[in-house]
Amino acid sequence: MILAALLIAGAVWFSLRYAWWRPAVDPRFPRILMYHMITEARPGARFNGLRVAPQMFERQLRWLSEQGWQSFTVSELVQQAGALPAKAFAITFDDGYADNLHRALPLLRKYGCKATLYLVVDRVGRDWSAERKAHHDQGELGREPKLSDAQVQELLDSGCIELGSHSLTHANFERLDAASVRRELAESKRELEQRFGRPVISFAYPFGLYRPAQIALVQQAGYRSAVTTREGIDNPALWKPLELRRVKISGKDNWLAFLLRMRSGRRGC
């Protein structure tokens, strides 16, 4: 009796945690994967979900390549939306952490993968976590080494990285008036294009937060696509290019969770 109860409890826990019952999303619908850092977890740190271990990242890239998934930048996906092969995916890195160069780039090269880097203009030494919730600011993200402009240039010179904007200051758009949002959108685009001499036509909403009225401002600033932090996989025929959902790749996920996220776009409840 006790054993049966334990088995049922275990099955319920497993189902809630992994949501294995969610239907597989059509492989013709591209997966846009969201990463932040490629580095080992830090014991006791708050943001370990943002840290995917290099070994795990490599295992994911190897699996994608072995399974026939083809790598695109976000702008390539959007531009080619009507003519994409099945099993198309894009890798995205938010914020601009130094490990994107040191740890991620060698693996991207090894597996012939591209990525879109959503860079915050004012990022070095900054910690924006309190912009979302005041108690989140313990300096953890501020201490995390960010990419210098020279390192960003090195990433871009590799030929496999698209540069996107993640705003000037990683501001919380839900708290900004229209003029400030316009400034975050337009000045970050201009600043990044001037510094790095590349077109910046894709945007990532800081914290994934925005108000519906701000979507038009993203377009007016000259962006062709924008990614959110809402989890999921969309049919490219129905895409809203300024509100793209992503598949969150968490440093807290094990291998099974990664496979299920690739399959259904989400994990758990």
Ligand SMILES: [Zn+2]
């Ligand atoms: Zn961010």
